Structure formats: C-alpha cells, structure tokens
Amino acid sequence: MKFREIRNVALNESYHEIIHASGLTILVMPKVGYSSAYAVFAAKYGSIDTRIALADGGFADIPEGTAHFLEHKLFESEELDAFERFAKTGASANAYTSFDRTGYLFSCTENFKESLGILLDFVQKPYFTQETVEKEQGIIGQEIKMYKDVAEWEVLFNLLRALYHVSPVRIDIAGTEESIAQISAEMLYSCYNSFYNLNNMVLAVSGNATVQDVLEVADRLLKPQDGVMAKREFVLEPPEPATAYIEEKLSVNAPQFMLGYKEHISTPERTTEERLSTGILLDIIAGKSSPLYKRLLEAELINTSFSFEYFEGFGYACPMFGGESKNPEAVATEIKNEIRKLKVDKVDEKSFERTRRKLYGRMIMMYNDVDGLANELAATFFTGNGLFDDLEGCKAITLDTINNRLDEILDEAGAALSVILPV
Amino acid sequence: MGAKPFVSTIAPGVRLCASQTDRFKTGCISFTMALPLEGDIAANAVLPYILYRSCRKYPDFSCLNGVLADLYGATLSAGVSKLGEAQVLSVELTSIDDRFALEGESISQSCAELLLDLIFDPDLDEDSRFREEAVQREKRLLIERMESELNDKRVFALRRCVEVMCADEKYGLSRYGTHEDIKTLTGERVLNAWQNMLKTAVIQIDMAGSGASENIADALRKQFLPIERNPAVIETVFIKTTKEPRNVEEKLPVKQGKLVLGFRTGTLDASDNASAFKVMTDIFGGGTYSKLFANVREKMSLCYYCSARLTRHKGVIFVQSGIESEQALPATDAILDQLDAVKAGKFEEEDIKASKMSMTDHLRSIEDSPEDLIAWYASQIFESELKTPERESQLINAVTKDEVTAAANRVTLDTIYMLSGTGEAQTDEV
Known part of the structure; x- marks a missing residue:
C-alpha cells in the first residue's frame, strides 16, 4: 500500500x-x-x-x-x-x-x-x-x-x-x-x-x-485483483456540427434554447488551465454583470432561467448558453455578435480580475459540501488531476492566457442551436 | 454541534436567529418575511425579486452583480413560497468567510450592509415609488417564472392537484398571484406592498457562519426603529375530511402521465401529533424502505418514482408518481392499498426503526450545511420556541407504532388528479 x-x-x-x-x-x-x-x-x-x-x-x-x-x-x-x-x-x-x-x-x-x-x-x-x-x-x-x-x-x-x-x-x-x-x-x-x-x-x-x-x-x-484501467477510444470529430439547427415540440409554455460551440480538439481531455480560462471567459461574456446579459434581459429576450456552462469530458468540449426565450434565434445572434466583438476587442484587465476573484470565491464555497467533495475527488481521480488543482490554477492564470484561449475557442463554424418549441 | 442558535428580538414580530460556527467556509444570511396569503399577493410576490435586483446605492443590476463578484462571487437569491396559508418572501446572501479574503477585508460586514441596503433602501423614483421600468421588468419575469411551472410536469401536476383540492381555500391560490394581478402591477402598488411588509410581516433574519451577530443585531434595530410595527396574525384553515373524493383528469401532449393523490390528515393545526405524522408519512412513502417504493416501484414495476410528502402547515399529504397514462387506476389502487396497510398496522418494528434512523440521520446532517441550517430555522418562523435538529430527532425517536397507525387512520383521500398524455408529442429534426 x-x-x-x-x-x-x-x-x-x-x-x-x-x-x-x-x-x-x-x-x-x-x-x-x-x-x-x-x-x-x-x-x-x-x-x-x-x-x-x-x-x-x-x-x-x-x-x-x-x-x-x-x-x-x-x-x-x-x-x-x-x-x-x-x-x-x-x-x-x-x-x-x-x-x-x-x-x-x-x-x-x-x-x-x-x-x-x-x-x-x-x-x-x-x-x-x-x-x-x-x-x-x-x-x-x-x-x-x-x-x-x-x-x-x-x-x-x-x-x-x-x-x-x-x-x-x-x-x-x-x-x-x-x-x-x-x-x-x-x-x-x-x-x-x-x-x-x-x-x-x-x-x-x-x-x-x-x-x-x-x-x-x-x-x-477488498481482495487483490489483476487488471488495468479501461482504455477509451478517442475519435476525432469533424470541426463542423452534424446540423446547425435542431428543434423539437414539447408541452412547454415558451421556447427553450441551447446554443453550443463545439470545440475542435485534437486531444481527448482538457487541461486545468483550459477549463478554468474558458470558465472565466464565459462569465465575462454572459455573466450577470456583463453588458450582454443586461441587453438581453432588457430586450425581453431572456429571463432568469438563462445560464451557461463549459461542458466537457473525454472526447468532447463545448461552451453552452441556454434558457427560455420567445425568440431563440435572436438570442443566438446576439451571443454570436458579442463573442465576435470580444475576439476583436480582447478581454480587459478589470473584467478579468473581477471574474477571477468571483471564481476563486465560488471554488472556496465548494469546500463546505461533503457530498460534492467526495464526488469531485472521484471525478478528478479519473481525469488524472488533484482536488486542489483548480484553486491553484485559478491563482496562476493570466490575462494573456485568457486572451489566447479566446482565440482558440468559440468558433462559429462549430456552433449549433437546439430549440424546444411549444406544441 | 447541535448548539442552540442565539435568538434575539429586534422589534415586535421580528427576530434574529444566529448560528455561530467556524466549521464552514462561508457565511450566510437570510431574510424571511411572512404575510397572510391574501390581499395584493402579486405585489408581495414581486417584492423579493425587485429588492434583490438593485438598491439606491447600486441602482443598476449589472453594477450590483459586479459588486457581488468583487465580494468573491457572493450569491444572492430570492424566493416566494407558501407555508400553510402564509405567503413567505425570502432574500438570501452567501459569501466566503472573512478568513479567505485576499486583502484582509471584512466580507461579512460588506455583505450584511449590502443586504440591509437591498431590503430597506430600494431604488425609488422622484415620487418615492418603485421605478416603472423596474416594475415592468419584474412583472414579465414573474409571469414567465409562474408559467414555466408547466415545463416541469411533476411540479405542474402537483400545483394542479392543490388548485383542485383547495379551490375554496386560500391554500389553492398561487403564491405568485394571478396572471391578471401581476400584469396590472404599478410602482405604487409595489411601494404599498413594501411598506406593508416592513410594518406587518412576521420577519426572521437567520445567520450561519463565523461572524458575530451583535453588529447585525444593532444594525437591524436601527433599521426597524422608525417603523411602526403591527405584525399580522396569520391563520390557516384546516379541513378535517372530505365526504366524497374528487377525481380529475387533464390531458397534455406528454409521454409519461403524472398521478397525484391529495389526502387530508385530519389534524387541527400544524403541531397536532406532528412527529407521528412525519414518521407515518415516511413509512408510507419516504425513502427506499417505504411501502410505496418497495411495492409500487420495486414489486409492481409501475413507476420510476412514487413518494409521499406531508405539508403539516396545511394538514395535507400528497403522493406523486410518474406512470403510463393508462395505468392510473391500478396505480391509484396500489397506493391506497399501501396506505391501508399502514392504517392496519401491517408493518414491522424494523420498518419504524428504518424510518426513524433515516429521518434522524437527515436531521443530524442539517448541521453540516449553512443553507440547510438557515432553512431549518426559517421554516420555524411561526414557532415561539425554535427547535434544534437534535430536539426534533428526540421527538421522532419517541413515536410509537400505535401513534403511527393512529395518525394513518385520520388520513382520508380528498382528490385524485391525473395528468394524462394525448399521444401527440413529436420530434422534428430540421
């Protein structure tokens, strides 16, 4: 042992x-x-x-x-x-x-x-x-x-x-x-x-x-066992989506949407730095203190169900934005425009530091939760990371990392919109 | 652990309940404000949301959210719920503990001040009313929040069952008010609701974390000093039993049907044999050892979930299950059979033991989460003496088998509500 x-x-x-x-x-x-x-x-x-x-x-x-x-x-x-x-x-x-x-x-x-x-x-x-x-x-x-x-x-x-x-x-x-x-x-x-x-x-x-x-x-x-960790097959995905738009009708009161940007990856798993910098970027783009969030809310295009996440695992990685909207296409256009603009303007020092501080606080909050911690220990073990990697990684990130990451991801060629319409 | 919180009266009908501990990484503070479920329900319902979006100091919500980000991602939430026939408004703020501040600043102090600003010093216009644009925004968001309940059929079916069952009682009203009442809201009505809330709501402020409660107690007293308090008397009507069970079926284009059975407990008030009813409901349809799980799911394979929930502040129990639409009758019979089994005492000492162990286990774990701890005490807003989770465990453990069957025998079926599919849902890939 x-x-x-x-x-x-x-x-x-x-x-x-x-x-x-x-x-x-x-x-x-x-x-x-x-x-x-x-x-x-x-x-x-x-x-x-x-x-x-x-x-x-x-x-x-x-x-x-x-x-x-x-x-x-x-x-x-x-x-x-x-x-x-x-x-x-x-x-x-x-x-x-x-x-x-x-x-x-x-x-x-x-x-x-x-x-x-x-x-x-x-x-x-x-x-x-x-x-x-x-x-x-x-x-x-x-x-x-x-x-x-x-x-x-x-x-x-x-x-x-x-x-x-x-x-x-x-x-x-x-x-x-x-x-x-x-x-x-x-x-x-x-x-x-x-x-x-x-x-x-x-x-x-x-x-x-x-x-x-x-x-x-x-x-x-536990009795000693032979064997190894199961190997997974990494299949390269084409950069473009299978289809750029998909819809379904369900019994809902208003349309639901989710916009995703498939990341073109050549290795199966994302590094800590990639995950953290993407998280910071998404918050800068669409977080509650962002101009985009305010604009969408005031234009009555989103409500408080709006959210975003960096969805990633073995062989897939994809920033996503979703929620309820009377006009999903208009929201998707606004988000795309904002990202295009940010790719030109770049992230500034102030938004970066504010968002990093927010992320740091949210990570500390996680350490109250016994259930969450045990699951996180299991998850990080399977990806080959340590539990504290994120907190340490958050301290190490720089504005340059963020802006370099912005160049790599959120490519419109990989985007698709999913919509649920009321029956 | 298991320590009693520090409780202090701030003003008539206003008390502070502080659980001081340094085992958490966070500090949490919440305002819970209860009003009778009547009058301008819509204006009351919009209050926590309009209050948590801005204040005079930070009139713009983007700017307020920037301040929260600077406070290390402090999270602010608001909500409206029903507790018996009371409308309960809440605003809660959670932040990391001061010892993690990077520059040695006091996060808890800033958070407490911010929360007081939000509740007592809102962003009003030159006529001292809530701004029309803010009211318009919150009206839309509240209507959409209310209507989105349709999206979760489990929630929707339960709401419909409550509406049908309690159609002639205040409890049948929406916690958000009617669509029409929300639509016609004005800045003036919201102002009246805010002033009325500060004067008449039964209020509890709960804290959990390492921060001392003295400062916040002083600050709260100062805020309430100029307010002429006249706390409302909130009463809930308990209906003992119904003569003939109602049977209502509604149809929507869904793939899975949702069955909800509404029962009356026959209790006189929220404290009437409360512990016995809790244990009884748990044996009937609580955990995986319960009658409903073991029989309706595991033995009969009728569903993925089937569980019972007691709402003791109204004296009702709801059983919920997701089933094939055409299985409504056999599923209803199976659920009622299980209740009859509990009434007839057809369960072992071992079953009571399993329930008690599981319930007391949950109670002990409340002390491990600041949010749970705050919710635990906030739910006792109407109790004169606050119970610790440990005290509640003792009461649960004291319940006997006879008390369980006696409680079960007071339960009567009131309403069978079934939400069935129409078989029309489809997928279109474009």
Missing part, C-alpha cells in the same frame, strides 16, 4: 490518497466538526463507453444505456437487496450514471463502517437473472419517458446530437426503450467483468470519517 497526504494551506484542508493492495485507489478527506460522511464507490464506466474490450484484443458494441441499466441492477442480490441492507444502518444510499462514470454512494451520520461495508460488498457482488432484468426494463422505461418530457434535458441532448457526428456523448445516458430491450443478464455480466475491476475504480470518502475507519473495512472486503 502507498500513502500520500495532499494538503492545501490556504484552505486548511487535506486529503489522503491510498493505493490499496487490492489495486483500488482510496481517497479520504476528513472534515473536522462535521456530523455526516459521504462515500462514493465509482467505476470508470459511463454512457460514453459503448464498446467492450474482447479477449482477442478487439471491441464489441454494447446497447446504449447499458452502464445505467447495470447501475440499477447492481442493487439487487440473491438475498436482501442493497436498499434493504442500508435501511438497517440509517444511511441514505443512491447511485448515478453520468457520461463518464458510474457511482454508488451513501451518506450517513452514524454507523459509517457498517454502511461502507455494505457499499463495498454489494458493488462487488453482481447478481443478474433474466427475470430481474425484464422487471427493470419497466422501471427504466418509465425513467426514460420521464426525461423525454423534461424540456431542459431534451434541449441538451438534442444539442449534443446536433453538434456531434460520432462521439458517444450524443446518446442518452439511459438509452432508449428499444436499446434497453436488447440487454440480457449475460450481457450485464460481461460488462461488469470488463469495467468493475478495482483498478478501474475509485473509492472517495469525505466528512466525518477517518483513514483508519476506511482502511479497516477496505482491508476486510
């Missing part, structure tokens, strides 16, 4: 990284004065992992939504299911599947070791039968239908389908009713065996727990 403590003096916080004999990396961030602890046991297996490595070195396609389906089914066992076991400890358990990972989690204020034991145990004990798989198709079918009615969700996935030709980020995380109908118990076992390998997983804990607590349970329940 290898131990390392990573400290941040300014925050007065630290976490421990343990490479366990079993091959699992364990990250623990104790928080003094907190009652609750949060643990997430995650696999590097998300909706973008649509192919499975075969023994002969080749790949086989798996149905869309399999990672999410597997997440649901792992809670079941031959005896008590995981929810029933957690009911005895008082912990609240859940799980999520995102584009790039699956996480199983619980939070509790008492019986931490007992709950951690349940978490490590049930995630390592798959139990799938054809009967239980069929039963789940009904529940997940309803989950898929539920999201199909949520305009915010649809506007995002339509945009991803418009922007990306081949990247699996364009498929729905839960798949479709048709794709999940193809899932079998056997298929779940082979996906489990490929991705649920301790070398392809991480355990992250934050809050009212100690390294000793965690290791006591881990030593008991």
Whole structure:
C-alpha cells in the first residue's frame, strides 16, 4: 500500500490518497466538526463507453444505456437487496450514471463502517437473472419517458446530437426503450467483468470519517485483483456540427434554447488551465454583470432561467448558453455578435480580475459540501488531476492566457442551436 | 454541534436567529418575511425579486452583480413560497468567510450592509415609488417564472392537484398571484406592498457562519426603529375530511402521465401529533424502505418514482408518481392499498426503526450545511420556541407504532388528479 497526504494551506484542508493492495485507489478527506460522511464507490464506466474490450484484443458494441441499466441492477442480490441492507444502518444510499462514470454512494451520520461495508460488498457482488432484468426494463422505461418530457434535458441532448457526428456523448445516458430491450443478464455480466475491476475504480470518502475507519473495512472486503484501467477510444470529430439547427415540440409554455460551440480538439481531455480560462471567459461574456446579459434581459429576450456552462469530458468540449426565450434565434445572434466583438476587442484587465476573484470565491464555497467533495475527488481521480488543482490554477492564470484561449475557442463554424418549441 | 442558535428580538414580530460556527467556509444570511396569503399577493410576490435586483446605492443590476463578484462571487437569491396559508418572501446572501479574503477585508460586514441596503433602501423614483421600468421588468419575469411551472410536469401536476383540492381555500391560490394581478402591477402598488411588509410581516433574519451577530443585531434595530410595527396574525384553515373524493383528469401532449393523490390528515393545526405524522408519512412513502417504493416501484414495476410528502402547515399529504397514462387506476389502487396497510398496522418494528434512523440521520446532517441550517430555522418562523435538529430527532425517536397507525387512520383521500398524455408529442429534426 502507498500513502500520500495532499494538503492545501490556504484552505486548511487535506486529503489522503491510498493505493490499496487490492489495486483500488482510496481517497479520504476528513472534515473536522462535521456530523455526516459521504462515500462514493465509482467505476470508470459511463454512457460514453459503448464498446467492450474482447479477449482477442478487439471491441464489441454494447446497447446504449447499458452502464445505467447495470447501475440499477447492481442493487439487487440473491438475498436482501442493497436498499434493504442500508435501511438497517440509517444511511441514505443512491447511485448515478453520468457520461463518464458510474457511482454508488451513501451518506450517513452514524454507523459509517457498517454502511461502507455494505457499499463495498454489494458493488462487488453482481447478481443478474433474466427475470430481474425484464422487471427493470419497466422501471427504466418509465425513467426514460420521464426525461423525454423534461424540456431542459431534451434541449441538451438534442444539442449534443446536433453538434456531434460520432462521439458517444450524443446518446442518452439511459438509452432508449428499444436499446434497453436488447440487454440480457449475460450481457450485464460481461460488462461488469470488463469495467468493475478495482483498478478501474475509485473509492472517495469525505466528512466525518477517518483513514483508519476506511482502511479497516477496505482491508476486510477488498481482495487483490489483476487488471488495468479501461482504455477509451478517442475519435476525432469533424470541426463542423452534424446540423446547425435542431428543434423539437414539447408541452412547454415558451421556447427553450441551447446554443453550443463545439470545440475542435485534437486531444481527448482538457487541461486545468483550459477549463478554468474558458470558465472565466464565459462569465465575462454572459455573466450577470456583463453588458450582454443586461441587453438581453432588457430586450425581453431572456429571463432568469438563462445560464451557461463549459461542458466537457473525454472526447468532447463545448461552451453552452441556454434558457427560455420567445425568440431563440435572436438570442443566438446576439451571443454570436458579442463573442465576435470580444475576439476583436480582447478581454480587459478589470473584467478579468473581477471574474477571477468571483471564481476563486465560488471554488472556496465548494469546500463546505461533503457530498460534492467526495464526488469531485472521484471525478478528478479519473481525469488524472488533484482536488486542489483548480484553486491553484485559478491563482496562476493570466490575462494573456485568457486572451489566447479566446482565440482558440468559440468558433462559429462549430456552433449549433437546439430549440424546444411549444406544441 | 447541535448548539442552540442565539435568538434575539429586534422589534415586535421580528427576530434574529444566529448560528455561530467556524466549521464552514462561508457565511450566510437570510431574510424571511411572512404575510397572510391574501390581499395584493402579486405585489408581495414581486417584492423579493425587485429588492434583490438593485438598491439606491447600486441602482443598476449589472453594477450590483459586479459588486457581488468583487465580494468573491457572493450569491444572492430570492424566493416566494407558501407555508400553510402564509405567503413567505425570502432574500438570501452567501459569501466566503472573512478568513479567505485576499486583502484582509471584512466580507461579512460588506455583505450584511449590502443586504440591509437591498431590503430597506430600494431604488425609488422622484415620487418615492418603485421605478416603472423596474416594475415592468419584474412583472414579465414573474409571469414567465409562474408559467414555466408547466415545463416541469411533476411540479405542474402537483400545483394542479392543490388548485383542485383547495379551490375554496386560500391554500389553492398561487403564491405568485394571478396572471391578471401581476400584469396590472404599478410602482405604487409595489411601494404599498413594501411598506406593508416592513410594518406587518412576521420577519426572521437567520445567520450561519463565523461572524458575530451583535453588529447585525444593532444594525437591524436601527433599521426597524422608525417603523411602526403591527405584525399580522396569520391563520390557516384546516379541513378535517372530505365526504366524497374528487377525481380529475387533464390531458397534455406528454409521454409519461403524472398521478397525484391529495389526502387530508385530519389534524387541527400544524403541531397536532406532528412527529407521528412525519414518521407515518415516511413509512408510507419516504425513502427506499417505504411501502410505496418497495411495492409500487420495486414489486409492481409501475413507476420510476412514487413518494409521499406531508405539508403539516396545511394538514395535507400528497403522493406523486410518474406512470403510463393508462395505468392510473391500478396505480391509484396500489397506493391506497399501501396506505391501508399502514392504517392496519401491517408493518414491522424494523420498518419504524428504518424510518426513524433515516429521518434522524437527515436531521443530524442539517448541521453540516449553512443553507440547510438557515432553512431549518426559517421554516420555524411561526414557532415561539425554535427547535434544534437534535430536539426534533428526540421527538421522532419517541413515536410509537400505535401513534403511527393512529395518525394513518385520520388520513382520508380528498382528490385524485391525473395528468394524462394525448399521444401527440413529436420530434422534428430540421
């Protein structure tokens, strides 16, 4: 086992990284004065992992939504299911599947070791039968239908389908009713065996727990495993979107829109500097103190639902602006004009410093939240970063970095607009 | 941990509730102002939003947001909600703690001053009314906020069920007022609402963070000194039971139907057997160990979610579920069967234990979040004695099985509301 403590003096916080004999990396961030602890046991297996490595070195396609389906089914066992076991400890358990990972989690204020034991145990004990798989198709079918009615969700996935030709980020995380109908118990076992390998997983804990607590349970329940972290395939996307405009009609009171600028990337993942400088740029362009925000609000083109984000992960990167508007095309034109103008005028020192200070504050605020911290520890582990990288990176950024980044991204040739219109 | 907050009366019907702790990285301060859900509801509803967008010192919202950015990205939020038949307005400001200020300045002091400016010193025109352009802007935003509830069918179906069920009660009114009342709002009506709020609202100011409360208490007293306070008496009508359940179906072009069952708890007021009702509702439809989750979702595969929520300030329980439109009848029967099971005491000591453990676990975790802590105390705005989460845990743990079944047996079905699909939604790719 290898131990390392990573400290941040300014925050007065630290976490421990343990490479366990079993091959699992364990990250623990104790928080003094907190009652609750949060643990997430995650696999590097998300909706973008649509192919499975075969023994002969080749790949086989798996149905869309399999990672999410597997997440649901792992809670079941031959005896008590995981929810029933957690009911005895008082912990609240859940799980999520995102584009790039699956996480199983619980939070509790008492019986931490007992709950951690349940978490490590049930995630390592798959139990799938054809009967239980069929039963789940009904529940997940309803989950898929539920999201199909949520305009915010649809506007995002339509945009991803418009922007990306081949990247699996364009498929729905839960798949479709048709794709999940193809899932079998056997298929779940082979996906489990490929991705649920301790070398392809991480355990992250934050809050009212100690390294000793965690290791006591881990030593008991984790057995050494061979294997490596699953490799992902990076597929180059053409610079232009699949389509520049996409729309759908749903039962909404007013049109919803999302404008995205696909970034033309030649490496799969963005650096800390790229992420932070893009975040600062987007805030300067469209944040609440920006001239654009004021103009759009006063022209009655947006309302308080307006927001933006830098959406990025393995093989995709895309600044996005979205919200509700009676005239999405007009908003898109205004945003494009503002970006074009800023590319000529450049960012000035004052806006840069103000926005950086805002970002610094928002990062510090994150360190209150035990749940968020554990998830962030897991996420940064899979991308090969450290938890404190962003805060340190924020201090190091210069105005030149920002303006250089502005030259690289937000190219109109990669833009697409997704619109949801009222039925 | 678990310490009682410092509570201080500022003026009649105005109190400060401060939880001093240095375990957070942030400081948080909020104003909660409660009024009867009547009169100019629309003008009241627009208040927190118009107040949080500017003040005399910073009349322009871009400039105000610049000030917030300079305060290390302090976040300002506003809201309107219902607590029984009270309309509750809130404005909240969160910032990083002073120890993270890069130049040693006091962020908390600046934030407290800013919040007081927003509430007590708004940007008025030469006739001392709210500016027409600001009123126009907030009217539009409020109408759009209200209408956007249609976009989330879960929220929309619940709202419709409340409207149908409480059509003859104040509780059936929108917290935002009617579309028509918002549309006709003027700067003068908003001014009247603001003055009325300062004079008559029941007000609680909550703080959580490392900052001392003495300075803010003094500053608040100074602000309220010239105001002639006459706090409103806010009462909620509790309907014990309905003779015949109502059954309402509405159609929209959706892919998934939404079923909402509205029940009356038969309680006389918000404190009537409160703990027993909380435990009962949790066993019935709280966590993953609840009757509804275990049976309607897991055993019958009817839905992805099915849960029950108690609104004790009105004596109602709502069960919500997303289902196939044609499954409304079997799903309703399944939900009612589970309630009957709780009424008949068909649950084990173990089930009560699971509920209590889960509920007290949530209560203890409130102390780990400044926002949760503030929300916890703000929700007790009408209580004369503030309860700590720890005290609440003791009350929950004291509930017996007999009390749970007794509570369940007072519950009656009032309204079945079903939002069904029309099968018309489509995708057009252009």
